[in-house]
Amino acid sequence: MVRTFFRKLLRYLSSDDDDSDDDLYEDVEEQCTRKRRKFIRRNHIQGHERLYRDYFAENPVYPSNLFRRRFRMSRPLFLHILNEVVANEPYFVQRRDNIGRLGLSSMQKITAALRMLAYGVSADFMDEYIRIGESTAMESLKKFCETIVSIFSSEYLRSPNTNDITRLLAVADQRGFPGMLGSIDCMHWKWKNCPTAWKGMYSGHIREPTIILEAVASYDLWIWYAFFGMPGSHNDINVLERSFVFTELAQGRAPPVNYTVNGHDYTMGYYLADGIYPKWQTFVKTIPSPRGNKNKHFAKAQESARKDVERAFGVLQQRFAIIRGPSRMFKLKVLTNIMKACVILHNMIIEDERDDGDSLNIEYDQLDDDLPELSRTQTNEFMDFIQRCLLIKDSSAHHQLQEDLIEHQWLLYSQQ
Known part of the structure; x- marks a missing residue:
């Protein structure tokens, strides 16, 4: 030219x-x-006023049930998240440009980010309603997920404390599995825009690039542990070897878990798992080909209770369609923040909608949460660390626990 x-x-x-x-x-x-770059006058003020009248006014156009369905959460929870995000991230504070015009409000940016998470739509899908450009919507999504992870990870992506373990053990005892802390499994997320050089490493049994999420979920679908980022070519055992699910237990910093099954005392909680997981003391698996009424009843009960983590994955994908379909992002760090943000928001919704009237009447022992840290200088503590790792991977204790649970389940069944 x-x-x-x-x-x-x-x-x-x-x-x-x-x-x-x-x-x-x-x-x-x-x-x-x-x-010359074409300038689009979107009228941000008109978009903010329309959004406010529709959902946040004193008498909004759409009632609370439609707000819950479209935002995936209640209005008070959304406003709580909005206030925390605005207080910790200056990007979401409404500003004026050089000629004094007001820019996008925090409500518009966060609504666009949540709609992209909830519906899995492209960045310019909300332009006509919220009046936000494609690049700004993408930046809002990345900033929102990063801010959610930095603010709420310590509260909604933590390991269970003493009170949580007491509640989980009480519910597990009612379900016939004393000592159960939840269920563990892995989920694959397709990566559409995976770099060509990485496709072989991230392609597994489904022949498409995926990223693995390992999670532990309890009976109320709360996700207590989330480990994301492993290539899809790995299986559940490879992910387990690289995850941190038993790090606190091996270091002696996990709260104590004491229970008795069939006359035997145990000091480690366990997770329900499928057949690929190893025979460790911290896993209880089903019986592949059960013979006899006792084994058949146990296999049925174990497979029924293990569906908690499968239900948690289903609800997580139903609430946030962005992780149900193929990801269109390019950077692994952005995908990690999106997945963690969805898990955190999932737990926040569960806590907000939990019915306190249906909770168990449990008297918690308020113990000191300052558990001892593992030292790297004393040989005795290092030997204790090795001993705890050996106890976690004890296969004989795994078989003994499984036999005790079979007898315990059959005893409960006979009493009914």
Whole structure:
């Protein structure tokens, strides 16, 4: 284009024709029009006012049930999240530009981010309603997920404390599995825009690039542990070897779990798992080909209770469609923040909608949560660490616990 322009300029200088002057001006104007960036007047104020009247006014257009369905959470919870995000991230504070015009409000940016998480739509899908551009919507999504992870991870992605373990053990005892802390399993998230050089590493049994989420969920679908980022070519055992699910237990910093089954005392809680997981003391698996009424009843009860984590994955994907479909992001760090943010919001919704009237009447022992830290200098503590790791992977204790649970389940069944 530049060479063509200079050729015409030389012809103009060497020509005496008056028409060449008009042609030159037309070419200059055409090139300037092509390079000029088109500005879209979206009227941010009108978009904010429409959003406020529809959902946040004193008498909104849409009632609370439609707000819950479209935002995946109640209005008070959304306002709580909005206030915390605005207080900790200056990006979501409404500003004025150089000529004094108000920009996008925090409500518009966070609504666009939540709609993208909830519906899994593209960045420019909400432009017509919220009046937000594609690049701004993408930046709002990334900033929102990063801020959610930094603010709420310590509260909604933590390990269970003493009170939580007391509640989980009480519910597990009622379900016929004393000592159970939840169920563990893995979920794959398709990565559509995986770099070509990484596709072989991230492609597993489904022949498409995926990223694995390992999670532990309890009976109320609360996700107590989430480990995300392993390539999809790994299986559940490889993910387990690299995860941190038993780190606190091996270091002696986990709250104590003491229970008795069939006359035997145990000091480690366990998770219900499927057949691929190893035979450790901290896992209770089903019986592949049960023989006899006792084994059949135990296998049925174990597989029924283990569905907690499968239900948690289903509810998580139903609430946030962005992790149900193939991801269109390019960077693994952004995908990690999106997955963690969805898990945190999932737990916040469960806590907000939990019915306190249906909870168990449990008297908690308020113990000191300052558990001892593992030292790296004393040999005795290092040997204790090795001993605890060996106890976690004790296969004989795994078989003994399984036999005790079989007898315990059959005893409860016979009493009924």
